[in-house]
Amino acid sequence: MAAQFPLTSINLITKLKAGAEDAHLQVSWKRFLELYHEPIEMIARSSYRRHTGGHEPSSGLIEDAVANTVADFFARDQYRYDREKGRLRTYLRLLTNARVVDLLRKERPVDQRPLDDATENGLAAETPGESDVFARSLLATLVEDLRNRIPLRQFEIFERVKLKHQSPQFVAEDLGSTRAMIDRNIHKAMTALRELATQAEYQEEFYE
Numbered sequence: 240m241a242a243q244f245p246l247t248s249i250n251l252i253t254k255l256k257a258g259a260e261d262a263h264l265q266v267s268w269k270r271f272l273e274l275y276h277e278p279i280e281m282i283a284r285s286s287y288r289r290h291t292g293g294h295e296p297s298s299g300l301i302e303d304a305v306a307n308t309v310a311d312f313f314a315r316d317q318y319r320y321d322r323e324k325g326r327l328r329t330y331l332r333l334l335t336n337a338r339v340v341d342l343l344r345k346e347r348p349v350d351q352r353p354l355d356d357a358t359e360n361g362l363a364a365e366t367p368g369e370s371d372v373f374a375r376s377l378l379a380t381l382v383e384d385l386r387n388r389i390p391l392r393q394f395e396i397f398e399r400v401k402l403k404h405q406s407p408q409f410v411a412e413d414l415g416s417t418r419a420m421i422d423r424n425i426h427k428a429m430t431a432l433r434e435l436a437t438q439a440e441y442q443e444e445f446y447e
Contacts, residue, residue, distance in 0.1 A: 278372040279305050282332050286339040307338040328373045384435050397428035
């Protein structure tokens, strides 16, 4: 379950933009990579296949593409993300495609056709697989925001029933509580979760 729901907050990007101290930046970098490694890797593979006519990339190239993308995302220059640039998922796709193009230009013979520029107009449509991994990443941020919003005991009950799929009756008996108390906590947690999901950050990333 820990792998599905890494400890990452929806406020992470804001904290990174604020120019935190180096120690805080290192923690944020680690959490960002934990959350977005899978989407970036999938984008890199799709981009490589598109530019090479369906060839499969080496694991080394993908690792380099992911590392370069994350490094550029954290660079204090034009690559730093700003919400005014649009959806985070679109920005990451543009950035990842650009890094794959850079790597391909180093390995391809100079007489081959030029690669597409990493512009939004030249970017392929988001694949169903990319949509799925982004959805999982966003779900992780939503769950972590919920963890920070509600009492710890209430989150534990929510996690056990809704995420670990333990029965409410089992959780009640294990915690020495009543079934009615478990149901009330689940209801409150789900209400808080729905409220969080209406925030602009989530609506923009999921639906726009």
